[in-house]
Amino acid sequence: MRPGFVAVALLVLKKDLAIEFKSREIVYTTLFFAVACVMIFSFAFVMEEGIPVQGAAAGILWIAVAFSGTLALGRTFERERYGETLRALLLAPASRAAVYAGKLFGMILMMAATEVVLTPMVAFFFHAPFFARPMLLVALLALGTVGFASVGTLFAAMLVRTRTRDVLLPILLYPVTIPVIIAGVRGTAALLQSPPEEPVATLWIGLLMAFDVVFITLALWTFEPLMTE
Amino acid sequence: MITFDNVRLADVSRHFGRRRAVSHVTLDARSGDIIGLLGPNGAGKSTIIGMLATLVAPTAGSVTYGGQPARALRGDDLRASIGLLAHELYLYPELTARQNLDFFARLYGLQTSAVVPAALDTAGLSDRADDEVGGFSRGMRQRLALERALLHEPRLVLMDEPFTGLDDAATGVVRERIQRLSARGAIIVVATHDLDLADGLVTRVAIIRGGRLVADEPAAGGLRAHYRSMVGN
Numbered sequence: 001m002r003p004g005f006v007a008v009a010l011l012v013l014k015k016d017l018a019i020e021f022k023s024r025e026i027v028y029t030t031l032f033f034a035v036a037c038v039m040i041f042s043f044a045f046v047m048e049e050g051i052p053v054q055g056a057a058a059g060i061l062w063i064a065v066a067f068s069g070t071l072a073l074g075r076t077f078e079r080e081r082y083g084e085t086l087r088a089l090l091l092a093p094a095s096r097a098a099v100y101a102g103k104l105f106g107m108i109l110m111m112a113a114t115e116v117v118l119t120p121m122v123a124f125f126f127h128a129p130f131f132a133r134p135m136l137l138v139a140l141l142a143l144g145t146v147g148f149a150s151v152g153t154l155f156a157a158m159l160v161r162t163r164t165r166d167v168l169l170p171i172l173l174y175p176v177t178i179p180v181i182i183a184g185v186r187g188t189a190a191l192l193q194s195p196p197e198e199p200v201a202t203l204w205i206g207l208l209m210a211f212d213v214v215f216i217t218l219a220l221w222t223f224e225p226l227m228t229e
Numbered sequence: 230m231i232t233f234d235n236v237r238l239a240d241v242s243r244h245f246g247r248r249r250a251v252s253h254v255t256l257d258a259r260s261g262d263i264i265g266l267l268g269p270n271g272a273g274k275s276t277i278i279g280m281l282a283t284l285v286a287p288t289a290g291s292v293t294y295g296g297q298p299a300r301a302l303r304g305d306d307l308r309a310s311i312g313l314l315a316h317e318l319y320l321y322p323e324l325t326a327r328q329n330l331d332f333f334a335r336l337y338g339l340q341t342s343a344v345v346p347a348a349l350d351t352a353g354l355s356d357r358a359d360d361e362v363g364g365f366s367r368g369m370r371q372r373l374a375l376e377r378a379l380l381h382e383p384r385l386v387l388m389d390e391p392f393t394g395l396d397d398a399a400t401g402v403v404r405e406r407i408q409r410l411s412a413r414g415a416i417i418v419v420a421t422h423d424l425d426l427a428d429g430l431v432t433r434v435a436i437i438r439g440g441r442l443v444a445d446e447p448a449a450g451g452l453r454a455h456y457r458s459m460v461g462n
Contacts, residue, residue, distance in 0.1 A: 087284055088377075091282060093336075
């Protein structure tokens with residue numbers, strides 16, 4: 001019996017994780033890049049007295065998430081380009097939307113792994129009270145990651161056979177995901193106020209949810225026609 | 230899986246921007262046929278294979294499977310009837326031979342315990358089953374890729390340069406495999422440059438030049454001389 005939507009998505013995810021577990025290429029490169037990004041910002045924004053510039057932490061966190069996420073997207077699909085395995089996935093008698101969902105789950109996990117290291121690091125260097133409202137922060141990061149990865153996975157898959165994919169991916173991705181990044185930054189900044197502005201953060205969480213629903217629906221709907229040459 | 234006894238390209242064209250990769254090609258393939266799709270580099274062979282595999286949509290014309298156009302059939306049912314061995318091998322080099330076959334077998338809903346060991350055995354890779362594919366020679370990868378493409382016993386078998394990287398013994402095994410598939414009733418389309426290997430294997434010859442079909446006839450030996458008369462050196 002052919003596997004259903006969830007089974008296919010989990011198969012693709014398991015395969016991606018098995019490859020990553022062996023090579024550890026994406027986790028190491030994105031982590032290194034994200035940490036370097038935060039370090040460089042810390043040199044610029046932390047004053048000699050060790051006091052950081054007010055309000056920079058939220059932006060720096062999301063810049064590091066977005067840039068390292070873009071790097072991970074490129075590398076994930078570079079693997080599928082080598083040997084043209086993406087075509088093999090598209091040729092399988094499985095829902096192509098499920099293939100997309102599997103790739104998306106993998107991207108979310110890889111970005112989450114980076115964020116687990118990144119968030120305490122930004123909190124430490126920029127004296128940011130990220131963990132004053134941990135559930136709200138987790139919700140912002142999770143929803144922002146899903147929104148960013150859902151668009152990024154679609155675009156990276158579309159561009160996989162394009163020669164200029166490394167240039168085109170950020171050019172296409174950032175303008176479309178700007179609402180997600182703005183919502184993430186504004187929501188996180190609200191949590192850093194003293195006292196934390198919970199209603200404002202909740203509002204941005206609601207907006208992120210709406211963006212995610214729209215982006216995922218559009219991506220699932222358009223993946224099959226966009227992937228047919 | 231859908232069962233069909235013929236596949237037809239009906240006046241099919243495919244343009245990529247202003248470039249005409251395939252132009253007004255009509256081609257029929259029936260159960261048991263081994264069609265040799267021959268032509269120089271860039272003639273449009275891979276595009277035709279891609280259209281038959283449902284991976285490339287025709288700009289004009291239609292592809293029918295058992296008289297039904299692709300769009301009238303359920304995409305996943307149709308794809309379950311198609312096996313494609315492409316020039317790129319569709320294998321993950323980081324995974325072992327067993328993991329590659331296991332992944333694709335599950336994707337096709339097959340019993341892995343039954344099909345994977347058999348496929349490894351047919352590929353002559355049982356003793357290397359747990360080695361990463363990235364460490365294999367081209368010939369070993371080609372054999373593995375062939376078995377990956379045939380795991381689900383497809384009705385339509387599409388092969389793009391199936392003899393690349395194979396030594397003499399492996400070439401013989403692949404030829405035999407293709408003939409067995411044909412005897413079983415599969416429809417086989419083989420795109421190749423290797424006229425000597427195609428000679429005596431294919432039952433029909435379709436020669437493509439500049440995206441156009443310039444010959445479609447039963448194979449009658451002397452393939453190289455015939456090909457040169459149609460395409461030139």
